[in-house]
Amino acid sequence: MPTIEDITVDPPDIGEQFDPRTLFPDGRPVELEIGSxxxxxLLRRAQAAPDRGFVGIEWANKFYKYTADRMARWGLNNVRMMRADAKHLFIHQMAKNCLDAxxxxxxxxxxxxxxxxxxxIDTEFVRQVVTIVKPGARWAIQTDHAEYFEWIRERTSPRPELTEIPYDDPEFGIVDEEAGTNFEIKYIKEGRPIYRIAFRTR
Ligand SMILES: C[S@@+](CC[C@H](N)C(=O)[O-])C[C@H]1O[C@@H](n2cnc3c(N)ncnc32)[C@H](O)[C@@H]1O
Known part of the structure; x- marks a missing residue:
């Protein structure tokens, strides 16, 4: 049974690179969620794909601790949680070609x-993402905010490395357009629209 200390990982020191593959022993595929x-x-995905590694990056200490504790209680050995500002991490410290999703x-x-x-998600973040994920990786985004969705489209569509693909992909945990996040469940109950997009990198 993993402890909360097994699940949590420190953010990299200033000037150090973060390669999430080093958190798992066996060269397995790694998926990362920002703002878990x-x-x-993460819980559902990690249970469904025990042969993959999952990393959650969460800035809010309360949610970071809550989720790390949740993963430990469910006995998940294939999840790590890091408390970090994902924007800083992605712009300055992530290794290249290291994520499968x-x-x-x-x-x-x-x-x-x-x-x-x-x-x-802004122009610089998108520019970094296409170098951080592996060629052929999947990048899924969803939001309940129409204007932010348009903003995201405007910043992703000029990138030749990104090909839009169907949002549903059971191999990556999306069936009937549902990722099963806490916000998604709440907004579906309230009948609010959700905007979704997924890419494959070339
Ligand atoms: C609106 S909530 C959505 C949570 C979850 N993805 C869901 O759908 O239920 C956004 C989450 O992103 C986290 N967050 C916001 N900015 C972040 C950043 N720069 N780095 C990491 N986490 C961030 C927030 O603390 C919050 O937990």
Missing amino acids: GKGGF LHIYHPDPWPKARHHKRRL
Whole structure:
């Protein structure tokens, strides 16, 4: 049974690179979720794919601890949780060609124009993502915020490395367009629209 200490990993020191493959012993495929919140998606994915490694990056200490504890209680040996600002990590410290899938579900929309600079997904972030994921990797994004969704489209569509693919992909945990995150479940119950997009990298 893993302990919470087995699940949690420290962020890299300043100037150090982070290669998530080093967290797992056997060269297995690695998927990473940014903003894992209460961990609903990670839990289900890690249970369904015990031969893959999963990393959750969560900035809020409360959710980071909650999810790490949840993974330990479910006895999941294939999940690691890091408390870090994923934007800084992706722009400055991630290794290249290291992820088989990147999951981003309901990133904070920062709706006010003066806060748009705080959005996770911007031009520089997208430029980094296409070098951090492996060629042929899957990148799935969903949001309940129509304007942020358009913003994301405008920043992803110019990238020649990204090919849009169907959102459903049972191999990556998406069936009937549902990722099963806590926010998604809540918004579906409320009847709010959800906007979804997935890419394969060339
Ligand atoms: C709206 S919640 C969505 C949580 C979860 N993905 C879901 O769908 O239920 C956004 C989450 O992203 C986290 N977050 C926001 N900015 C982040 C960043 N720069 N790095 C890591 N996590 C971040 C927040 O703390 C929060 O838990």
